[in-house]
Amino acid sequence: xxxxxxxxxxxxxxxxxxxxxxxxxxxxxxxxxxxxxxxxxxxxxxxxxxxxxxxxxxxxxxxxxxxxxxxxxxxxxxxx
Amino acid sequence: xxxxxxxxxxxxxxxxxxxxxxxxxxxxxxxxxxxxxxxxxxxxxxxxxxxxxxxxxxxxxxxxxxxxxxxxxxxxxxxxxxxxxxxxxxxxxxxxxxxxxxxxxxxxxxxxxxxxxxxxxxxxxxxxxxxxxxxxxxxxxxxxxxxxxxxxxxxxxxxxxxxxxxxxxxxxxxxxxxxxxxxxxxxxxxxxxxxxxxxxxxxxxxxxxxxxxxxxxxxxxxxxxxxxxxxxxxxxxxxxxxxxxxxxxxxxxxxxxxxxxxxxxxxxxxxxxxxxxxxxxxxxxxxxxxxxxxxxxxxxxx
Numbered sequence: 001x002x003x004x005x006x007x008x009x010x011x012x013x014x015x016x017x018x019x020x021x022x023x024x025x026x027x028x029x030x031x032x033x034x035x036x037x038x039x040x041x042x043x044x045x046x047x048x049x050x051x052x053x054x055x056x057x058x059x060x061x062x063x064x065x066x067x068x069x070x071x072x073x074x075x076x077x078x079x080x
Numbered sequence: 081x082x083x084x085x086x087x088x089x090x091x092x093x094x095x096x097x098x099x100x101x102x103x104x105x106x107x108x109x110x111x112x113x114x115x116x117x118x119x120x121x122x123x124x125x126x127x128x129x130x131x132x133x134x135x136x137x138x139x140x141x142x143x144x145x146x147x148x149x150x151x152x153x154x155x156x157x158x159x160x161x162x163x164x165x166x167x168x169x170x171x172x173x174x175x176x177x178x179x180x181x182x183x184x185x186x187x188x189x190x191x192x193x194x195x196x197x198x199x200x201x202x203x204x205x206x207x208x209x210x211x212x213x214x215x216x217x218x219x220x221x222x223x224x225x226x227x228x229x230x231x232x233x234x235x236x237x238x239x240x241x242x243x244x245x246x247x248x249x250x251x252x253x254x255x256x257x258x259x260x261x262x263x264x265x266x267x268x269x270x271x272x273x274x275x276x277x278x279x280x281x282x283x284x285x286x287x288x289x290x291x292x293x294x295x296x297x298x299x300x301x302x303x304x305x306x307x308x309x310x311x312x313x314x315x316x317x318x319x320x321x322x323x324x325x326x327x328x329x330x331x332x333x334x335x336x337x338x339x340x341x342x343x344x345x346x347x348x349x350x351x352x353x354x355x356x357x358x359x360x361x362x363x364x365x366x367x368x369x370x371x372x373x374x375x376x377x378x379x380x381x382x
Contacts, residue, residue: 011217013239015119015136022140037217051286053218053308054205066205068113071156071175 004077006031009046009057016068017056023070027079081180082108082152083379084372085171087159087321088187090116091361092351092368094142096185099372101149105379108179109151110171112158115139116189117315117352118361120213122235127361138361154179162186162322164344182382183375186322186334186342186349187368190315190359195227199282200311207288212236212310221245224308225291227279229254233312234261240310241268248304249273250293274302282309317353329355340371348375 006024008031010017024031034042036055046057050064058065060076074080086096089111100107118124121135130138146153154177161172162184172178192210194200200208209215212226216236220243226236229251238261240247247270254275255262265271274293280301281292291304317332327335327343334342334349336356342349350371351364 011214013122013217014211014214015134016211016214018136019115019119037220043218047287052205053207053215053287054209055214055218069156070113074156 004029004061005059006077007034007059008032009034009036009042009055009059011035011037011055014055019068020056020058020073023068023073027077029077029079081168081182082106083181084108084183084185084375085110085169085179085181086185086187086372087111087162087171088116088185088189088318088351088353089114089155090187090189090351090364091118091139091142092187092189092364092371093185094139094146095365095368096187096350096372096375097146097151098149099369100375101146101151103372103376105372105376107151108181109146109153109155110157110159110173110179111153111155114143114155117191120211121361122213124361159188159321162325162347164325164347169346183346183378184348185340185368185371185375186319186326186347186353187351187364187371188318188321189352189364190317192311193314193316195279195282195311195313197279197281199284203282203284203288203309206286207284207307208282208309208311210311212239212312215308216240216310217243219244219308222307223305224248224310225250225304225306226310226312227251228312228314229256230312230314231257231261233257233310234265236310236312237265237271241265241270244270244308247271248291248306250277250279250291251275252278252296277302315352315359319353322347322349339374340367341374346375346378348378 036043083106118135125132158174223246225248234257276296277293333355340348348371350367
């Protein structure tokens, strides 16, 4: 079981956000989704952490990845 | 050593992969990501078999189809250089791997063209975006600028007018997109249009704060306070990996004949990166099929 804490910052229209969520689901990785178009606090949290305003942003135990990058996700999550 | 390496995971590359697999060619599909430009296309209404379908969903269906075949796939790494060594090709990647094959199909597509102005590179993801459909909703209630006058720019303007406080539209000439889209946005009181203007600089410390534009007729500079800048000024072919190896045309596309053959025997190109007229999903897919069949013929002759 993967016990890492995973958050995905998304907007409702973003296709790459969907790809990230599909990837996590197909690898049975639990995650928390934060819609930064609506949730201002989450938006600020994302900006403070990454100094970036772009989605999808994925945080894994405080480490972050911006954009859909299958290889980076696999590495950070320890998926083979 | 592979018989064939297909570089690119868009419609051309994935279709080529299916055709190569059905010919039982020992193939590697190497792509930065699966789906290419189509992923960020909201609706596709001209791919036969579907009256309309989301771009991302259509690419999921392509991907499902390639998964049916036992071809090697390396997704998430990017080919940066193709070279010819004696009778084979070597493909080097950004992450430092290298692969060899007897033939190569380049189907790397196109990516958003950059403005190439001071401040742009530094502020990417900090207010500068090339994906309005992704990042647009982050700028609710803010002032934003959309650069460009084609369909992509007009669609971005249309979306942003619904959520932003003000949208500045900056374009070097006149709108070149569909008249129906121009009509949809042009009367909005939230829209300010700067025709015959170019962007000269983007400023801001941590995040975008201002954009400086110049009137192309008078030379006058104007500073607009914005939080977001959406760059929609067209596309540039991803052909750097074969620069110096294959012949490129004046806009950087890889020169091909009607058999998808480049100036180098064994090196094929397909889809948007190739010098074929019209950039469409269905055309790229068909071109990928043609390239794989031609690569098969080439391999048989070796």
